[in-house]
Amino acid sequence: MESEKRPTPQQAAPKKSASESTEMALSPEETARALDIARDLVKAGIPVFSAAPNSSEPGTFLYPRDWEGTRPDESWIDRWEPGWALCAVGGHLADVLDVDPRNGGDASAEQVRAAGQWPRSFGQQATPSGGTHDLISATGERKLSDFLPGLDLQSGAADGTGRGFAFIAPTVRPSKVDGVARPYRWIVEPDTAALTEFRGADDSTAGIVARVHAKRTRKASTSAARTGMVADAPDVIRRVEQLRDELAAAGDGANDMAARLAWNAGQYVGAGQVDTATATRIMLAALDGWTYQHPADEQKMRNTIRSQIEKGMSYPRAWEAPRVAEWQATADTTGQGGLVSQAAPQHTGRLRAHLLKRSELGKLPTPVxxxxxxxxxxxxxxxxxxxxxxxxxxxxxxxxxxxxxxxxxxxxxxxxxxxxxxxxxxxxxxxxxxxxxxxxxxxxxxxxxxxxxxxxxxxxxxxxxxxxxxxxxxxxxxxxxxxxxxxxxxxxxxxxxxxxxxxxxxxxxxxxxxxxxxxxxxxxxxxxxxxxxxxxxxxxxxxxxxxxxxxxxxxxxxxxxxxxxxxxxxxxxxxxxxxxxxxxxxxxxxxGAIPSANFLPDGLSARAVIKALDDLGVPQNTGRDICKAALAKVGFRVGTNLLAEAVKRRRAGETGQEESP
Structure with missing residues (x-):
């Protein structure tokens, strides 16, 4: 077959090393090529979405709502503008293996390679922080960070839950090493034809999948062991049912509450106290009887619950059953006595040990x-x-x-x-x-x-x-x-x-x-x-x-x-x-107080600004931005309104020269 003669992605010689590739911004030609590659990914069946920059937190982006459900659509790339991000979603045709050398990724990658478990790579890009992203066959696993130190799997399960994404070129982000903004850059361009050929038949990911499973097992057992008193299964199921009832009572439109409560249920799944299917079934039952403004809203809510359960699993926390004293079994149930019982109460004496008389208040610690x-x-x-x-x-x-x-x-x-x-x-x-x-x-x-x-x-x-x-x-x-x-x-x-x-x-x-x-x-x-x-x-x-x-x-x-x-x-x-x-x-x-920006340090106003601009040789018809820059170079800080007034009067012919008497 012709495809057998094509060199595999690992054999392709990268044009630049990962470190070299992050030293400069992408040229217009490289940017255009990166956008073409993004379109090729979409055509092959890999969803790519664009995200606008977040002006309130520079270096971050505003991700589209429900990005996990993004389908392959080139219109996302049409929306891209310089300064925006492009993100490839895992769990479809391909996943992304993210190597972060800052957190031990290089050593972990070498460990996996030495064991003969590094998966077949169909493309590789360099990250702004000196790491790499390898494009690998879809594993069918939920995404997982640090399954080995510095190694993340950006992936997604077959049912659409547990999705992850990876930034791709021409996205520019601040480096986590030195804070300098650098682009993602393909150093081995993706081979989407080979990816398609290996769909469902790539056994080279088996080693990575085994390590992901081992990490999930360790996280669940460690969390349960450290939590102390761990509830048994019936208690946990009752707790998930409480979350379901809380969501059901909220009624339709409670998207944020659904995400939060499903996240909590996912934590119990991650701790090994309840299985995914049971938690999902119970939480989805909260939606019975809801009404929706649009038919698609119900599916979105169901996807939200499923995805948040999966996300919560990455942060396992065991549910602790409340401690109920035996004497409460005979407590007043009329509603008039609360937890007060006619039976002799049992306690440890903790409160009595801290009780102080007026004369003993001097024992209280003095704030230091x-x-x-x-x-x-x-x-x-x-x-x-x-x-x-x-x-x-x-x-x-x-x-x-x-x-x-x-x-x-x-x-x-x-x-x-x-x-x-x-x-x-x-x-x-x-x-x-x-x-x-x-x-x-x-x-x-x-x-x-x-x-x-x-x-x-x-x-x-x-x-x-x-x-x-x-x-x-x-x-x-x-x-x-x-x-x-x-x-x-x-x-x-x-x-x-x-x-x-x-x-x-x-x-x-x-x-x-x-x-x-x-x-x-x-x-x-x-x-x-x-x-x-x-x-x-x-x-x-x-x-x-x-x-x-x-x-x-x-x-x-x-x-x-x-x-x-x-x-x-x-x-x-x-x-x-x-x-x-x-x-x-x-x-x-x-x-220290900062002097008012509407005056120069010597207290003078518009006339002094005009004179300063004259002394600097700035032409009279010069605009405000250039005037502001010229003043800043010599240490003059001028407020916006004052500068606008000075520029207006200069353009009308006024100078900073003193008038003759």
């Missing part, structure tokens, strides 16, 4: 300051702000001060303590910020520890390892940046889901005398922490950084407001400014 007048030891602190509000600048400076014992924004640090900073949204820029802080305040000791990956507060394995690290290193302050990135899949609008996170932090506090500082986002108004009010209510101390207006530039005033102090007085609002440090390409935040 961590930063004087700001926060105390062994507390939970929330610092919230919009993106670009200097949240991370503030908390990096706070961590440096606590580790070194140097004052923080004029407030004394009584004692230096070991600090663990969890950069859950990425560590790019933190080294420069620490360098800048050190240049201004002095060296930071090695008791400042950085964890550049998320520590998930609702995943038992991560919590156990954080607990271990805190004990080994003697950590006294844990900074979590951010809360949202440290609890993937959690509904931050639900106090029921925020509660377990705080329970984890309180447990760490009791074991280690720990203070936790949670960095969080604010809502649209920027007045308080985003999500459930319990995020601030359950904290001991809370702060919000507010911006004057929507501009995130250095000329916008930020103000730190103290919203809550459980033991102590509230601080007055503190204006913040960013001070740049030469040679570090960064800076540090300190108290």
């Amino acid at each position: 300051p961590l930063i004087e007048d700001v926060m105390h030891r062994e507390t939970i602190v929330v610092l919230a702000g919009k993106f670009g509000s200097y949240k991370s600048f503030v908390t990096v400076g706070m961590g440096c001060s606590l580790a070194s014992g140097q004052p923080w924004m004029g407030h004394k640090v009584p004692k230096a303590v070991p600090v663990l900073y969890v950069a859950a949204e990425g560590a790019y820029g933190i080294r420069k910020r620490v360098d800048a802080w050190e240049a201004a305040h002095g060296p930071v000791p090695d008791t400042f520890y950085l964890l550049p990956v998320p520590a998930r507060l609702l995943v038992s394995e991560d919590v156990a390892e954080v607990d271990e690290l805190i004990g080994e290193l003697g950590i006294k302050v844990l900074i979590v940046d951010t809360l949202h990135a440290s609890a993937p899949g959690a509904d931050e609008n639900s106090s029921k889901e925020v509660g377990p996170m705080y329970d984890t932090l309180r447990g760490l506090r009791e074991r280690h005398g720990l203070t936790t500082i949670l960095v969080h986002h604010t809502g649209h108004a920027g007045e308080r922490a985003r999500g459930s009010s319990s995020i601030e209510d359950d904290a001991d101390t809370s702060f919000v950084i507010k911006l004057e207006g929507d501009d995130r530039g250095a000329g916008t005033q930020r103000t730190l407001e103290h919203r809550k102090a459980k033991d102590g007085a509230l601080l007055e609002p503190v204006p913040l400014k960013l001070t740049l440090v030469p040679g570090t390409d960064s800076g540090y935040v300190e108290p």
Whole structure:
């Protein structure tokens, strides 16, 4: 056959190495070729969707709703524009094997190759972070991250659940290594004809599938073992039925609730307490009797429940049956006595052991300051702000001060303590910020520890390892940046889901005398922490950084407001400014008001702007943007309204020369 003479994808010689391929942006010709390749994938039966950039969080994208159900359709590629992402969905003709060298992917890939289990590759692209994406035959497996360190399988089950996707060229994203925006680039172009030939007959994926199954088994057994009292099967089924009834009572239109409750059911499946089919059957029964505005809405809701159960399985959490004392069997059931029983109650005496008389109140612990007048030891602190509000600048400076014992924004640090900073949204820029802080305040000791990956507060394995690290290193302050990135899949609008996170932090506090500082986002108004009010209510101390207006530039005033102090007085609002440090390409935040942008530093207004432009030799008919750039080069910062007035008057012939008397 002619196809037998064609070289296999592994034999094709890549034109560039993965590292070379990420050094420059795609040329117009390369971009056009990448779009053609995307069309070839669609024609072969691989769905590809486009996603617009997210202006509120640069470097991220706004994925289409129900992208998991995307069908092969070239119109998605027609919508693509520069700056948008293209994403190939797994689980159809092909899956994607993602190798991340930052997390041990190279070593894991070598391990698989040495065992003769690396699957047949039908194309390979380089990622912005120095990794690779291999296009392999569809495995029929649900997607799974880190089935080996640094190896992810972006795939999908035959029933449409557990879908994953991979970015493809010409998408441009910030590198997770240095933050520089680079494109995905094909280094071995996909061979869709060979993919089609091997459909359903490619046994080279067997080794990967076996490792995926082994990982799922380990996750389920580990979660069940660490949870403590695990409910038996009937209890778990009753719990899933409770979730079903809660969803059924909500009625049609409760999409977010359906996703959340199905996710919870999936966690019990992942923990090995109930099988997928049973959980799915029970949850789908909640939809009986619902009405829908459009016939397709019912199928979408069913797909949502199935897919969320699959996603929840990746974060297994065993259901714990409530402890019911034997004496409750004889409790008053009339509704007048609640849990009070005529029978002799049984208890452990825990409450009596903590009971104090008035004369014994002096035994209560006195709050010990961590930063004087700001926060105390062994507390939970929330610092919230919009993106670009200097949240991370503030908390990096706070961590440096606590580790070194140097004052923080004029407030004394009584004692230096070991600090663990969890950069859950990425560590790019933190080294420069620490360098800048050190240049201004002095060296930071090695008791400042950085964890550049998320520590998930609702995943038992991560919590156990954080607990271990805190004990080994003697950590006294844990900074979590951010809360949202440290609890993937959690509904931050639900106090029921925020509660377990705080329970984890309180447990760490009791074991280690720990203070936790949670960095969080604010809502649209920027007045308080985003999500459930319990995020601030359950904290001991809370702060919000507010911006004057929507501009995130250095000329916008930020103000730190103290919203809550459980033991102590509230601080007055503190204006913040960013001070740049030469040679570090960064800076540090300190108290200070920013001069009004409507005046030059000497207090002059439009006439002074006109004179400055004249002195710089800027032509009189020059537009506002060029005038603004010319002034910025010499250090003049001018407000938009003032500059517009000055440009208008210059174009009318006014100059900055003094008129003769």
